[in-house]
Amino acid sequence: MDFEGTGVTQSVASGTDAPQAGATRPRTLDAFGRHINYLRVSLTDKCNLRCVYCMPEHMVFRPGDELLSGDEFIRVLQAASMLGFDKYRLTGGEPTVHPGLVDIVAALRALPGTREIAMTTNGLRLARLAQPLKAAGMDRVNISIDTLDAERYHRITRWGKVEDVLAGIAAAEAAGLTPIKLNAVVLRGYNEDDVAPLAALTLARPWHFRFIEVMPFGDVADFQQASIVTTAEMMARIQAALGALAPVNDGKLDGEARMYRLPNAQGQVGFISPVSAPFCASCNRVRLTADGTLRLCLLKDGEIDLKTPLRRGARAEDLAELIRAGIWRKPWGHDLKDGVIPLNRVMSEIGG
Numbered sequence: 001m002d003f004e005g006t007g008v009t010q011s012v013a014s015g016t017d018a019p020q021a022g023a024t025r026p027r028t029l030d031a032f033g034r035h036i037n038y039l040r041v042s043l044t045d046k047c048n049l050r051c052v053y054c055m056p057e058h059m060v061f062r063p064g065d066e067l068l069s070g071d072e073f074i075r076v077l078q079a080a081s082m083l084g085f086d087k088y089r090l091t092g093g094e095p096t097v098h099p100g101l102v103d104i105v106a107a108l109r110a111l112p113g114t115r116e117i118a119m120t121t122n123g124l125r126l127a128r129l130a131q132p133l134k135a136a137g138m139d140r141v142n143i144s145i146d147t148l149d150a151e152r153y154h155r156i157t158r159w160g161k162v163e164d165v166l167a168g169i170a171a172a173e174a175a176g177l178t179p180i181k182l183n184a185v186v187l188r189g190y191n192e193d194d195v196a197p198l199a200a201l202t203l204a205r206p207w208h209f210r211f212i213e214v215m216p217f218g219d220v221a222d223f224q225q226a227s228i229v230t231t232a233e234m235m236a237r238i239q240a241a242l243g244a245l246a247p248v249n250d251g252k253l254d255g256e257a258r259m260y261r262l263p264n265a266q267g268q269v270g271f272i273s274p275v276s277a278p279f280c281a282s283c284n285r286v287r288l289t290a291d292g293t294l295r296l297c298l299l300k301d302g303e304i305d306l307k308t309p310l311r312r313g314a315r316a317e318d319l320a321e322l323i324r325a326g327i328w329r330k331p332w333g334h335d336l337k338d339g340v341i342p343l344n345r346v347m348s349e350i351g352g
Ligand code: SAM
Pocket: 047, 053, 054, 091, 092, 093, 094, 095, 120, 121, 122, 142, 143, 144, 183, 184, 185, 212, 213, 214, 215, 216, 217, 224, 347, 348, 350, 351, 352
């Protein structure tokens, strides 16, 4: 079968190729020939912040028994490893509020074929956790920081103190959770003036700063849609203040970000543009939600229930079969440009 536009030919009906000669790992493909090897795991829907673009102020979280236990997470991760997954990202909610975080990292590190373990965090608890996480086998972290201004940070996150994030960044760097990648969601009326000061952090430090276009989700979608600042506007603001952004790596995507460098900068500035420039063609990921569903596309509602079979005693092999079949049904991409938005969850339940 030939998959138009992907340059990939696949002859198997199942989606998982046997290891090729000389290779020891299976490869799981979707129906469009994309190699899916990256699992993003939302460890919990809970968070110690209430960012305005992510969840309502009075967010109601799921009861604890609806969420996977540490052992259940590990069984799904074993299944993913059997399918050739080799890259994992822990996220949330806020992954650092999960009491089993360090043990889950150690379990991931012990799985066959694990190549990279990363985490997306608001950074508030990293001052205490960076060293234990590194010791357990975590490779690196992405830390969210939407502004350097204390008052604005508090307004965006509703609860947070920006100095705690800065301490977390320092701790992550000292622990060797590098390269340090920082993320900001840019929101009209909140922090569009902060893009240049944030990008300037890459001048003296070898950090990657990535700006994200806000995405519409669930019942905060109207607010998010009214607040969007496009990548084009962010780039114009940064270039006006700091000089030309030169493309890195011939302008090719690094994951979901297009990366640039400011004149004489040590680090890099990137843009994640799911709304204005979707990156579905190179998608290599699926997501596991904290309540045990496999979400096939960040921005589409289709999900596969893994929790019910888990609680009926499914083994890792059985889960691997369900995940493989689910990946085969992964949609080509999202339809944000046609105004179709995901409605069944807010971002904190999926993990970004
Ligand atoms: N609590 C962690 C954090 O904030 O980094 C991890 C979970 S958070 C849901 C993951 C990422 O999604 C963060 O970088 C956050 O800024 C981003 N995010 C949350 N809501 C978003 C939205 N509506 N559009 C785009 N990005 C969003």
